[in-house]
Amino acid sequence: MSELRSQPSRQTVAVIGAGISGVCTAAHLLKEGLSVTVFERSSIAGGIWHYDDRVPGDSPYPSNTPSLGDYEVSQRGQFSYVTPPSEQRNETPQNQTFRVEANNYLSDLEVHFSPPGPCYRGLRNNVPTYLMKSSLGQWPEGTEPVVGQRDVENYVQGLAEVHDINNQTLFHTRVDEVKKTHDGSKWELRSVTLEKEELGVRFTERLHLFDRVVVASGHYNMARIPDITGLKEWKTRFPARIIHSKQYRNPQRYRDQNVVVLGAGVSALDICRELDGVVNKVYQSARGGQFDLPVSLLPSSTRRVPEIASFILDNDERHQQFPEDGQHIPGKIALKDGQVLDKIHHVVMATGYITSYPFLPHLHSDTAPITEPGEYLVVTSDGNMAHNLHKDIFYIPDPTLAFVGVPYHVVTFSLFDFQAQAVARVFAGRAKLPSQKLMRHEYERRVLEKGLGRGFHSLHQEGKELAYVRELVEWVNEGDVHGEGRNDCNMKGHTEEWLAGYYEMKAKTRGLFPGRGSKSVAEDTTLRN
Numbered sequence: 001m002s003e004l005r006s007q008p009s010r011q012t013v014a015v016i017g018a019g020i021s022g023v024c025t026a027a028h029l030l031k032e033g034l035s036v037t038v039f040e041r042s043s044i045a046g047g048i049w050h051y052d053d054r055v056p057g058d059s060p061y062p063s064n065t066p067s068l069g070d071y072e073v074s075q076r077g078q079f080s081y082v083t084p085p086s087e088q089r090n091e092t093p094q095n096q097t098f099r100v101e102a103n104n105y106l107s108d109l110e111v112h113f114s115p116p117g118p119c120y121r122g123l124r125n126n127v128p129t130y131l132m133k134s135s136l137g138q139w140p141e142g143t144e145p146v147v148g149q150r151d152v153e154n155y156v157q158g159l160a161e162v163h164d165i166n167n168q169t170l171f172h173t174r175v176d177e178v179k180k181t182h183d184g185s186k187w188e189l190r191s192v193t194l195e196k197e198e199l200g201v202r203f204t205e206r207l208h209l210f211d212r213v214v215v216a217s218g219h220y221n222m223a224r225i226p227d228i229t230g231l232k233e234w235k236t237r238f239p240a241r242i243i244h245s246k247q248y249r250n251p252q253r254y255r256d257q258n259v260v261v262l263g264a265g266v267s268a269l270d271i272c273r274e275l276d277g278v279v280n281k282v283y284q285s286a287r288g289g290q291f292d293l294p295v296s297l298l299p300s301s302t303r304r305v306p307e308i309a310s311f312i313l314d315n316d317e318r319h320q321q322f323p324e325d326g327q328h329i330p331g332k333i334a335l336k337d338g339q340v341l342d343k344i345h346h347v348v349m350a351t352g353y354i355t356s357y358p359f360l361p362h363l364h365s366d367t368a369p370i371t372e373p374g375e376y377l378v379v380t381s382d383g384n385m386a387h388n389l390h391k392d393i394f395y396i397p398d399p400t401l402a403f404v405g406v407p408y409h410v411v412t413f414s415l416f417d418f419q420a421q422a423v424a425r426v427f428a429g430r431a432k433l434p435s436q437k438l439m440r441h442e443y444e445r446r447v448l449e450k451g452l453g454r455g456f457h458s459l460h461q462e463g464k465e466l467a468y469v470r471e472l473v474e475w476v477n478e479g480d481v482h483g484e485g486r487n488d489c490n491m492k493g494h495t496e497e498w499l500a501g502y503y504e505m506k507a508k509t510r511g512l513f514p515g516r517g518s519k520s521v522a523e524d525t526t527l528r529n
Helices: 020-031 103-113 149-162 231-237 266-275 412-427 436-450 464-478 496-509
Strands: 012-016 035-039 095-101 173-180 187-197 200-210 212-215 242-244 258-262 281-285 302-305 308-313 331-335 340-342 346-349 401-403
Touching (some): 012 020, 012 173, 012 200, 020 035, 020 212, 020 412, 035 173, 103 187, 103 200, 187 212, 231 242, 231 308, 258 266, 266 281, 412 464
Parallel strands (some): 012 212, 212 401, 242 346, 258 281, 258 346
Antiparallel strands (some): 095 200, 173 187, 308 331, 331 340
């Protein structure tokens, strides 16, 4: 069995991220009696549901390699503080402080240190609130099934407050590196905290030691920008006219103009719906991928078009200057079927995100192909999945490192809460992990069944999410060395009430996806729950 079979009391655990995954994980760890420190680079709990009028800086066009994450200085930025990996440093100080006089640029500096998330003003949940909940707390009585962003944010922050997570959290603190100590007995975590001062900010670098680490940093940090012919030139020439959906906030800036939205997932659908009735024309470009949402969900004002082949700039000398407000971009967009789109004012790249854990550089390879992760890498050059995780949670070579929030196409609040409970019981010594050999065998069987890539973490197929939770609960309870078979100590699975609501949701959305079984809009969600 794993070395996590029996643990002394008051083990120390670092939780990276204070969204729903991090809050649930920290709360369940505290309930099991462990010592918890949460690291959150923004100012507040809430994760992707926290709305910020400020937008993150531009990502590189095309995307950077996955190991860099969104820690790089963006094209807009003048300030950022990124500490080099410890092996590139001459010394490893316990604490080190740097000051930057940046009173006039304070907001920009904060944005680059902790880029705002993808939440836009009109964001609403598309999974009913009666399903989208944690075992840690109910929604306020009378909450509607569909609510606005602020209500969801309040729910997450309410959980953090009730379970004393805020007092365990280092806000404005970014994790720059996590690695094992030389003797392998602890995890060494290097953090940087941003603190405001009268004339600017102070950055304080600290080293911490932990017995366990949980990564709960979410999916939506590093924007994926495809390498399409001419796109980089368009972005360089007209930077404010081409954005990633992470930078989208509201439809008003696009009023009466023509917009191209790349992508056919949930974010693309939401943006098309928000633009409806505000803009002149919307073109949604789709590649025809496995997880494209059907055309029937688009507003009638949106026209779906094929994949983009290239972005073309006009050669006319009169169009070399930046177009004024209301003027279209001097160029055309060629589609792969030969069609051409012109008189376009804005382009929104709803092209998803790259799997990236920049604070774990030793578990990244920006050169290894997806087919060659070996037994130790978590992220390969494609950034499409997390490798070598048992049940999408425990790092097989060393399960003192765990991840919560990896699966896609699930009712996230609920499923991530189950994952958090499993992590807490394992780290507390209540549940037994299989041997490394058995974990490896199960993982390799999943690879053979599902293949590699983003779909590896998808639980969209009928019954898969429910089966995942059921198997997780059964495994945890079988090895509960403290519960001794008592039902009051067992980890509880989905309730009958929750299952009834889940099946009702599926019945309402069945038929929207011909040829894809009972797949629902809710199961296709990648941001909204």
